[in-house]
Amino acid sequence: MPDPTPGSGVVALAGGVGGAKLAHGLQAQIGERLTVVVNTGDDLERHGLLVMPDHDTVMYTLAGIANRELGWGIEGETFAAAGMLERYGEPMWFRLGDRDLATHVTRTARLRSGAGLTDVCLGLQRSLGVPATILPMSDDPIRTDVRTDDGWLEFQDYFVGRHQEPEVHEVRFRGAESATAAPGVVDAIDAAATIVIAPSNPIVSVGPILAVTEILAALDRARGRGVRIVAVSGIVGGRALKGPADRMLASLGHESSALGVARIYADLATDFVLDDIDADLAPAIGALGLRTHVTDTIMSHDAARARLAAECLAWAAER
Amino acid sequence: MPDPTPGSGVVALAGGVGGAKLAHGLQAQIGERLTVVVNTGDDLERHGLLVMPDHDTVMYTLAGIANRELGWGIEGETFAAAGMLERYGEPMWFRLGDRDLATHVTRTARLRSGAGLTDVCLGLQRSLGVPATILPMSDDPIRTDVRTDDGWLEFQDYFVGRHQEPEVHEVRFRGAESATAAPGVVDAIDAAATIVIAPSNPIVSVGPILAVTEILAALDRARGRGVRIVAVSGIVGGRALKGPADRMLASLGHESSALGVARIYADLATDFVLDDIDADLAPAIGALGLRTHVTDTIMSHDAARARLAAECLAWAAER
Numbered sequence: 086m087p088d089p090t091p092g093s094g095v096v097a098l099a100g101g102v103g104g105a106k107l108a109h110g111l112q113a114q115i116g117e118r119l120t121v122v123v124n125t126g127d128d129l130e131r132h133g134l135l136v137m138p139d140h141d142t143v144m145y146t147l148a149g150i151a152n153r154e155l156g157w158g159i160e161g162e163t164f165a166a167a168g169m170l171e172r173y174g175e176p177m178w179f180r181l182g183d184r185d186l187a188t189h190v191t192r193t194a195r196l197r198s199g200a201g202l203t204d205v206c207l208g209l210q211r212s213l214g215v216p217a218t219i220l221p222m223s224d225d226p227i228r229t230d231v232r233t234d235d236g237w238l239e240f241q242d243y244f245v246g247r248h249q250e251p252e253v254h255e256v257r258f259r260g261a262e263s264a265t266a267a268p269g270v271v272d273a274i275d276a277a278a279t280i281v282i283a284p285s286n287p288i289v290s291v292g293p294i295l296a297v298t299e300i301l302a303a304l305d306r307a308r309g310r311g312v313r314i315v316a317v318s319g320i321v322g323g324r325a326l327k328g329p330a331d332r333m334l335a336s337l338g339h340e341s342s343a344l345g346v347a348r349i350y351a352d353l354a355t356d357f358v359l360d361d362i363d364a365d366l367a368p369a370i371g372a373l374g375l376r377t378h379v380t381d382t383i384m385s386h387d388a389a390r391a392r393l394a395a396e397c398l399a400w401a402a403e404r
Numbered sequence: 405m406p407d408p409t410p411g412s413g414v415v416a417l418a419g420g421v422g423g424a425k426l427a428h429g430l431q432a433q434i435g436e437r438l439t440v441v442v443n444t445g446d447d448l449e450r451h452g453l454l455v456m457p458d459h460d461t462v463m464y465t466l467a468g469i470a471n472r473e474l475g476w477g478i479e480g481e482t483f484a485a486a487g488m489l490e491r492y493g494e495p496m497w498f499r500l501g502d503r504d505l506a507t508h509v510t511r512t513a514r515l516r517s518g519a520g521l522t523d524v525c526l527g528l529q530r531s532l533g534v535p536a537t538i539l540p541m542s543d544d545p546i547r548t549d550v551r552t553d554d555g556w557l558e559f560q561d562y563f564v565g566r567h568q569e570p571e572v573h574e575v576r577f578r579g580a581e582s583a584t585a586a587p588g589v590v591d592a593i594d595a596a597a598t599i600v601i602a603p604s605n606p607i608v609s610v611g612p613i614l615a616v617t618e619i620l621a622a623l624d625r626a627r628g629r630g631v632r633i634v635a636v637s638g639i640v641g642g643r644a645l646k647g648p649a650d651r652m653l654a655s656l657g658h659e660s661s662a663l664g665v666a667r668i669y670a671d672l673a674t675d676f677v678l679d680d681i682d683a684d685l686a687p688a689i690g691a692l693g694l695r696t697h698v699t700d701t702i703m704s705h706d707a708a709r710a711r712l713a714a715e716c717l718a719w720a721a722e723r
Contacts, residue, residue: 133513163484169506173531175513183502187488190509194452194494212492 093118093278095398100124100290101139102156102327103319104283105146106384110394111281112147112217113387119217120273121147122300124285125202126229126258126293129241131179132170134189135196138241139290140206140221141188148213152182156327159184178246203267220273222294225264229289230257240289249329252336256288261296266303274303277312279401281394284319284382286330287349288337295353304353313401316354316375317393318343321382322362344369351375356400358382358393376400412437412597414717419443419609420458421475421646422638423602424465425703429713430600431466431536432706438536439592440466441619443604444521445548445577445612448560450498451489453508454515457560458609459525459540460507467532471501475646478503497565522586539592541613544583548608549576559608568648571655575607580615585622593622596631598720600713603638603701605649606668607656614672623672632720635673635694636712637662640701641681663688670694675719677701677712695719 097108099121108121124139138157145151145159152158162182171177181189188209195205202224210219229240233251243251274280285291295301308314323342325331331341339345343359347370350357357375359366360382367377378400384390416427418440427440443458457476464470464478471477481501490496500508507528514524521543529538548559552570562570593599604610614620627633642661644650650660658664662678666689669676676694678685679701686696697719703709 132509133516134509159488163482163502165482165502166485166506166509169478169503170510173506173510173528175510183482183484183505184488186502186505186509187485187492190451190453190485190505191489191492191494197452209492 094273094276095119095279095281096273096277097121097281097283098285098291098294099139099143099283100285101127101142103384104139104285104290105143105151106390107281107283107317107394107397108143108217108219109146109387110384110390110392111398113391114394114398116216117218120269120277121217121219122222122270122273122294123219124290124293125221125223126227126261126289127240127244128226128228129179129239131181131189132175134186134193136179136181136189137192137206137221140219141185143219144206144210144213144215147215147217147219148210150213158182179241201268203269218269218273220270221267222270222297222300223264224267225260227258227260227264227293227296229293230259231255231289232257244329249332253288253329253333254336256292256333256337258293258296261293262298264297266297266299271299271303274300274307277307279398280304280307280312280314281397281401282314282316282350282354284317284326286319286325286328286333287346288330288333301353308353308355313356314354315356315358315378315397315401316346316350317358317382317397318346318360318363320346321360326383342366347373347375356397358397358400413592413595414438414598414600415592415596416440416600416602417604417610417613418458418462418602419604420446420461422703423458423604423609424462424470425709426600426602426636426713426716427462427536428465428706429703429709429711430717432710433713433717435535436537439588439596440536440538441541441589441592441613442538443609443612444540444542445546445580445608446559446563447545447547448498448558450500450508451494453505453512455498455500455508456511456525456540459538460504462538463525463529463532463534466534466536466538467529469532477501498560520587522588537588537592539589540586541589541616541619542583543586544579546577546579546583546612546616548612549578550574550608551576563648568651572648572652573655575611575652575656577612577615580612581617583616585616585618590618590622593619593626596626598717599623599626599631599633600716600720601633601635601669601673603636603645605638605644605647605652606665607649607652620672627672627674632675633673634675634677634697634716634720635665635669636677636701636716637665637679637682639665640679645702661685666692666694677716677719 232255343363351373551574662682670692
């Protein structure tokens with residue numbers, strides 16, 4: 086696969102698992118030239134510790150230590166601390182592994198010592214030998230809430246605590262209006278040769294990133310100077326590969342399909358990648374003004390991640 | 405063994421392992437009528453978490469989950485989080501087990517939520533089913549420093565970090581002058597029928613407790629109204645059973661013997677318990693005005709703990 090942008094960077098916007106997989110494939114292609122901007126809207130405080138599910142899923146995945154069986158946390162994880170936390174009567178709906186707990190302990194200690202969120206995250210990534218750079222979208226706290234029949238819920242209460250069961254009627258990103266982009270994010274976008282929007286939930290994974298005004302403005306600038314912005318559909322055959330994106334799209338008035346996702350990104354992206362089984366949607370997506378690419382988007386193993394990533398980069402380099 | 409003080413309380417002053425063993429024996433005798441006042445001078449912040457070595461050693465021991473092999477922490481402990489903390493470049497001279505870490509995480513979270521130290525400790529104890537009450541000596545931070553040839557060192561830096569190797573020339577308890585006794589401590593002493601000073605290091609385990617003015621005053625009041633204060637020697641045959649008490653006594657100008665310990669407690673205690681092998685010191689200790697009791701003080705198993713505790717209570721009840 087030709088290197089489409091020698092000497093230049095690639096920025097990926099990513100949420101959790103799906104984003105982590107494509108980021109892993111991109112890292113396999115371009116290593117340290119990759120910057121992943123991750124959603125922090127899912128972050129939460131547990132047991133007095135700052136937990137960053139999307140950052141950590143991407144970090145563990147790019148470090149090669151992700152727990153593929155669970156889909157979160159670290160491989161070979163143990164839960165001795167969690168058993169003790171439960172004995173102490175701590176609320177246990179968000180269960181942390183022992184090694185994962187060490188991440189949150191270290192991060193929280195360094196933040197409390199006065200370090201910035203991005204600096205702390207970069208330090209953790211370096212310790213784990215991650216070649217790419219993973220940047221939180223903002224050092225300012227932004228929290229995703231979803232309105233359901235049970236009222237407004239914090240995202241993880243909905244996602245983990247209630248197993249994504251309530252129907253989502255509205256989404257808000259608390260703090261996004263006043264948040265600035267994290268150090269390095271705008272620079273990375275300004276220097277990017279290609280931007281990839283990973284197949285993460287467009288509403289609650291990519292949505293919070295785009296809600297940071299500085300980031301959206303930088304993406305618009307990039308598009309204006311001819312940088313390809315390649316979005317990959319996380320909806321395949323009308324279903325989310327993981328998580329509640331399909332039901333959430335439907336309940337928020339979108340179409341639960343690659344076309345529905347394409348409509349959300351139509352004003353931002355230049356290219357749209359959809360799965361072979363959705364090939365019949367390509368003309369309608371093309372009619373939105375997006376260049377379409379049809380391929381196998383199921384990243385079931387490392388080689389599939391790397392292939393999809395290479396294809397995204399190659400398409401971005403096409404005239 | 406007769407119950408010397410039916411319906412009335414016993415207060416034990418204790419440091420770590422030796423104190424925990426005698427407290428365990430006392431709890432076996434009198435259960436919830438026992439209040440243990442523990443040293444907090446050894447407490448430290450690790451990875452942003454408040455670690456309370458003496459409180460936790462006593463708590464785990466009285467809960468029946470102490471790690472007897474290591475002499476600290478929890479039985480069957482694992483160290484997955486510690487391995488990860490090390491990978492993150494955290495200073496690792498104070499190694500915390502996974503379950504023990506959960507104690508520090510929970511405690512720190514509850515303190516940060518605004519709860520008082522004593523309330524937090526009592527909550528942890530209740531969760532572990534501890535029948536006795538374990539009170540930190542103070543909710544105010546008091547920290548033990550030792551002056552060595554390397555200068556002033558924080559206690560755990562000396563004790564764990566430098567393996568108690570430097571000679572100690574001076575000891576100070578930072579914050580003790582302005583500290584008040586923790587909630588419940590003075591009340592427990594005022595209501596005590598018997599007070600036991602555990603065979604902990606008299607300088608750096610019991611010393612900090614006595615450095616809290618309100619506690620020393622309450623002990624003096626108790627003695628004044630005829631309450632027996634039974635001190636147990638932690639020096640046997642001139643050697644500390646555990647830790648650096650013997651060398652510390654010597655370098656601070658005391659005699660490293662049961663007699664040296666007795667001299668430290670002579671103005672406070674009424675009774676002094678020494679080991680069979682130190683029987684020849686009994687007359688000199690008696691000459692200090694202390695009632696002496698010679699017995700086997702080595703608490704190598706649970707029955708020995710209970711027997712020594714029962715003897716202490718019986719002697720306290722003697723006319």
